[in-house]
Amino acid sequence: MTQLVIISIYLMLLLFLGLFSSKLFRGTSKDYMLASHSIGPFMLLMSLFGTTMTAFALVGSTGESFKEGAGVYGLLASSSGIIHSLCFFVLGVKLWDLGRKNGYTTQIQYFRDRLESDKIGILLFPILVGLVIPYLLIGVMASGTVINSITExxxxxxxxxxxxxxxxWLASLVICIVVLVYVFFGGMRGTAMANTAQTMVFMVLGLITFIIISNKLGGLEKATQNVVDKNPSKMMRVVDPQDQDKYEDSFAKWKTLAYYNYATRIKGLKLTDEQIKAGMDAFPVAGPAGYLKKTRGPAVFAAKNGLIDLTLEEKNKALLLQDDRITANEAEGEIEDLPTEEELKNxxxxxxxxxxxxDAVGLEIFQAQVGHPNDTMPGKPELKKWTRKKARGVYRATSWAPDSPRPMDPxxxxxxxFVPLSVGMFPHLFQHWLTAKSADSFKLAVVAHPIFIMIVWVPCVLLGVWMTSADIIPAHFPPNAVLPAAVKALTTPFVAGLLSAGILAAIMSSLDSQFLCVGTMFTTDIVTHYRKKSEFTDKQLIVIARTFIVAIVALTYFFSLFEPRRVFTLGVWCFSGFSSLFPLIFASLYWKKLTKAGAYxxxxxxxGSWLYMFAESNWAANPHYTIFGVMPVALMVAATTVAMIVVSLVTKPPSDETLKKFFK
Amino acid sequence: MNKNGKFIVIGLVILLIILHHDVWNWDKKEPVMGFMPVALLWQALISIGAGITWYIATKIAWPVFDDDEVAVATESVTDATSEVSEGGE
Structure with a gap:
């Protein structure tokens, strides 16, 4: 309950901040959307950084390094330090200059003008809003997971x-409402103020979390040494022979279980009570609630005594069935694409x-253990009741195939x-760039951004790596819940509440800018573009923006109710979509020969390339999807660049008047 | 803006990108300072290197805009006027 009270107080403080910033609101739509170009260096740095670092940076990085190891930092954090600032430098400052001279508020206004095409807005609007939705989804989904985990x-x-x-679902809804309220009251000024405050909150609380957890794990050196001893592959980007041997051993044992379960469930094998007892007695490890002894003991007995007799096809079906890739009914029929020459690998x-x-099967299997987490097991006062999450987790860890260690492909x-290039095309960052008071306001953001990324990501990645070997989090644990689970397990309720507020701060500091941005885009690029601006009062425009924001948030919230994806994977897909448009914004600023047709x-x-590859990855369900051994984003950027250059070179160049306006 | 500034910054960014691809650290398991994985430390240093590079960029390759030029020109005129006034006294 302590955690819930602290989170509630924090959310109320944010609402108060929104109300306070509304006092500074000048009542015009320009102030609502761009804070009247009045944001100075410090607030610009904090709002740009807070906006870029979302659930992806805290929840995603911890979960991903738990899965993939310390190399995760190099994948996105250090590259972002180089590329994000590069984008602020080569795109942001220039766009800010063009924006203030020509009165732009959104990217689409700029593209319409630069490309001499009105209809380009109709094409870009749904694409940009469509790409913002998965970005919003990351935050909405993660906030629900964090609050639920921490308030168990x-x-x-x-x-x-x-x-x-x-x-x-309730936690995500509350977060959406809180952010909506302070965005509605404060507009861009309120958003920038809330971002600044929240960025400081999550940076400070993140460091405190790190110190507390490292102390709980016996200090920095002991926590890392645990990883070196138990999961050395997580320290590097190749697979350590020790991990490979351990995996092969556990995979072989798991296959025995899969064959036995298939033989008993599908082929009618039945061991006698004596045989089952003998198997269980001979099995050395009881496991949680004696589950391993009950399931694996008889399986090993049957295998040792030659009682399991399966064909290659049956063995492959057994593996898929055990890993919950097919159902028992499906296992009895034909399975498409099943190899006929060799056994399936993990x-x-x-x-x-x-x-x-x-994994809901775990709830049935461990029904007797599940209850209120503060209650004790009947007759065993030293043991607490299991949560439903734990029951599902124990089922996954004991029934599904062990994770195969994967090297990081160079x-x-x-x-x-290519992924961080997305920053160049984020519509909400474009809007933030235009809030700057002067070009010099960008300097601090350009310089400090890589350092700030380091301050946030290094502790998160270390924490994720440590959690692989701290015996707190089991195999197949949902990566999105690693950070809240670690916080809950290793800190007091009071500290856990504060730290959760910090995580939520990071999430909300991105959601607010995105909410505001989609509203701005709708009013500016659609409503006032196709109807005369004079038909609306400023107040009416703000109401229209707010209505559209609520519609988009409702749509995102609806998507968040479906099966969750890994925050990191979903984030990478969303960023890849924006990155694929990077060549367009870059060429529009630096290449005079870019034509309207080239842009289309x-x-x-x-x-097209984004949609095709996203579908191929099973809508982000496959976190290891690559194409020709490289990240899909590389091919998207290549496809965009080639299409843009080829078509631009064979079509009519822009008018001299336009070129004069955009190039010195 | 320094004449060569742009090229120095481009060079530094390319250097950072090359150093970022640290295949020579791929199989280093032993932590540095007893707790820091090499894969993490090296990349954290890249972040610091990026901060330094961008600091240099703001000093030697920062673009000048029309308004800045106007501001600089106004300041120069003000300075010149002050000097004349001081000289006149």
């Missing part, structure tokens, strides 16, 4: 299905999408460099 057991009887904590399983909620690592070709190539 807060209620005595309510929300039993959500481990007596705030349900993720990495082949991704071809069969695991159905959502497959080509994949190299082509990740670029947008279509970007949208």
């Amino acid at each position: 057991g807060a209620f005595e009887t309510a929300f039993a299905d959500y481990d007596y904590g705030v349900p993720p 990495e082949d399983f991704e071809e069969w999408h695991r159905r959502g909620g497959a 080509w994949k690592f190299l082509t990740y460099f 070709a670029a947008i279509l190539a970007a949208g």
